[in-house]
Structure formats: C-alpha cells, structure tokens
Amino acid sequence: MTDGDRSLRADEAFRCLDCDRRWYYARARCPDCAGREFGTYALDEGVVVARTTVHTTPPDVRSPNALGFVRFDDGVQVVAQLSDDAVGVGDTVAFAGSTPLRDGDAPQPRLVAVTE
Template identity: 35%
Template sequence: MESPARSWREYPQRYRLEAAKCTKCGKVLYPPRVVCPACHGREFETVTLPRDGHVVAPTVVRVPPTGFEEETPLPIAVVELSNGVRLMVQVADMADPMELKIGDPVHLEFRKIQQDGEAGLLFYGHKAVRD
C-alpha cells in the first residue's frame, strides 16, 4: 500500500500547480509541454505557480456540462497569475456570477470540483476565489 506522501507526489501537475520553466529562454508553460513553443528548447525545470492573480476573461456558463447541473450559472474565468501564466478555472463562492469583472483580484484554492452522485467520487482541483 502506498504512503499518502508518495501518492501526493504522484498527483498530476494540475493538482499541484506545477509548471515547466524552459531552461533556455525562461518561458513558463502550464500545462507543461515537451517542446518550448518560444525557443523550441526541450529542457525544463519544474516550478510551482503562484496562487495570486487577476481575472482577464470572465464567463458564465449557463448550459452546464454533465455533473455541474446544480451549479449553473457556473462562473468560469481565464485568470492571469502574477507570473503571467494564464489558466481557465472555475470561480468559487460567487453569490452572483454576473459580478465577476475583468481585473478582479483572485487567488487559487484547492477545492472539490465535482461529485459523482452515484459512485460518491469526489474530484478536486483549483478554483479561483475573489480576494
């Protein structure tokens, strides 16, 4: 049986906010890629992304994907982190999703994303929370 520590280390990078930093040109790629699109370098070091950023493109999903039926309207946003990396995340704790605006400061929290009602499975990932 695996120890919890080992399991944690083996989580995919989307659970740990790990990105690849090109050792040649310094570009940070998230999700990591095999070849740097900026300089075609193939050597990377692993860096952890900052958790703070701001909203660059808020969206409200009104037709929910399967499993999110109870969460619509579902606020989603492209968030630019403080190091310039952009990622699309669900926004948590929004009483009124229409209030989400470009420029809103947010930080990322590790949250339950989805629950499989029949199997009772929980899915975790990062959500943005407004500061």
C-alpha cells in the same frame, strides 16, 4: 520534470530550464525553444481579465459554473473555475485548491477573490 508531466498542484506553472519561458498547461516541449526540461514554480495572485457563467452544462456537471480567464504577473494565463458569481473582471484572485465538475472527474483548479 520532462516531456510535459503535469504537476499535481493546481497553483503551479511550468518554467523552461533552458530559456525561462513560463506557461500553465502541460506541453511536451517549450513553445519558444523546444526545450524538454521543465521545472515548476508556484503562482501567486492573478487578475481576472474575462469571466463567464455557463448555465447549460453536460449531464451531471454542476450549473451554473462560473469560469474566469486569469492573467498572472509573469504572463501565465489560466482558465479556471471561480469560487462564485461575485468574482468579476478586474478582481485579484488566487488558487484555493480544486474541485471536480462532476463525480469521478479529476479535480479542476478553483480561484477565489483575494481580500486585503
């Protein structure tokens, strides 16, 4: 994978093949070494570090919309939709597919609480 092509799977992150830096959102170059050769790998479980519920949304976007800032063990950080308002700070979450915010939009990643 080169030049920041985005994986089709929401549960994958990027890894620089030159320096092993890892990140989630597409970039044209590695933020550390400026390398242009990327691979992808599956993200496992992360922890919700912050969350919010958006009640005022653009037209046709569902409301309320729960969002979480999640940190994974390897340092990758993601902002994504939470499955429901019961997911809170400190909860362990995992990707559970994706869902569009409104008809016609590209699906966005969705995280659900991990039950043990």
